[in-house]
Amino acid sequence: MKSCAGSPLAQLDCPTQWAGTPMVLSCQAVKDHSPNLYPEERALLDRCAARRVNTFSTGRRCAHTVLQELGVAPAPLLRNPDGSVVWPTGVIGSVSHTDDWAVAVGAESGQGPGSAKAMGVDLELITELSPKVLAMVATPSERDEITGDGQQPWQATALFSLKESLYKCLRPSFGQFIHFHDVQISLTGTAYPTVSIRNEALAVHCESKDLELRLSVTLDHVFSMVWWRYSS
Numbered sequence: 001m002k003s004c005a006g007s008p009l010a011q012l013d014c015p016t017q018w019a020g021t022p023m024v025l026s027c028q029a030v031k032d033h034s035p036n037l038y039p040e041e042r043a044l045l046d047r048c049a050a051r052r053v054n055t056f057s058t059g060r061r062c063a064h065t066v067l068q069e070l071g072v073a074p075a076p077l078l079r080n081p082d083g084s085v086v087w088p089t090g091v092i093g094s095v096s097h098t099d100d101w102a103v104a105v106g107a108e109s110g111q112g113p114g115s116a117k118a119m120g121v122d123l124e125l126i127t128e129l130s131p132k133v134l135a136m137v138a139t140p141s142e143r144d145e146i147t148g149d150g151q152q153p154w155q156a157t158a159l160f161s162l163k164e165s166l167y168k169c170l171r172p173s174f175g176q177f178i179h180f181h182d183v184q185i186s187l188t189g190t191a192y193p194t195v196s197i198r199n200e201a202l203a204v205h206c207e208s209k210d211l212e213l214r215l216s217v218t219l220d221h222v223f224s225m226v227w228w229r230y231s232s
């Protein structure tokens with residue numbers, strides 16, 4: 001794990017073999033790193049507000065840290081039409097940011113069973129979701145699981161975060177929007193949540209057994225990661 005000291009991920013007992021593939025994480029405090037961006041990256045920020053300049057430039061800084069750790073030659077990280085990062089050939093990864101922290105994860109993309117095909121990452125500040133937002137994000141069964149007796153306030157944020165990670169992991173290859181109710185997640189295993197895919201086309205595209213979900217919760221933040229393995 002690179003440059004995560006003092007961050008919400010500092011306490012993360014991050015198994016670098018989390019999903020069977022060595023992966024690198026970088027989490028850094030959000031500030032203006034735009035002077036360090038490549039000109040091609042800075043061009044993506046045309047007319048953006050300061051907040052976006054800061055989150056984008058810190059996210060790119062994390063991503064470049066990850067690539068350096070993976071031994072990949074430095075180069076601009078541009079943007080696909082769907083908003084995802086154009087990673088160098090042979091690398092998969094994902095970026096997320098709150099107003100305070102940015103995180104990037106990356107790994108070499110393998111070809112063999114169990115190795116990495118795509119990944120998504122998400123960092124969220126724990127907040128209460130209104131009943132309206134919760135209904136949009138959670139299926140009835142998910143709502144039952146996270147609103148019952150003894151449930152914790154972070155669980156709704158965790159569910160939301162896992163769905164954002166899933167979206168980032170699968171949207172680029174699926175090529176279509178993925179709705180919140182297209183997947184159903186169970187948090188019962190907390191650190192190792194499980195997912196079932198309810199959208200038929202998405203289930204053909206990706207079998208839920210090939211998805212690894214991970215969750216880490218601090219006092220303030222939820223960190224989630226989803227990783228898609230090649231079928232074994």
Ligand SMILES: CC(C)(COP(=O)(O)OP(=O)(O)OC[C@H]1O[C@@H](n2cnc3c(N)ncnc32)[C@H](O)[C@@H]1OP(=O)(O)O)[C@@H](O)C(=O)NCCC(=O)NCCS
Nearest residue numbers: 056059082083084095096097163164167168171178179180
């Ligand atoms: C795109 C989206 C996932 C971004 O999540 P977010 O919590 O708003 O923002 P985050 O800071 O966590 O992530 C932003 C990063 O996601 C990445 N991203 C953006 N669009 C992406 C996409 N289509 N696929 C993969 N990654 C994407 C980018 O790297 C972006 O950062 P950058 O622009 O600085 O490079 C979210 O705004 C969205 O549109 N969600 C769609 C609905 C959904 O989540 N459905 C769930 C289905 S299960």
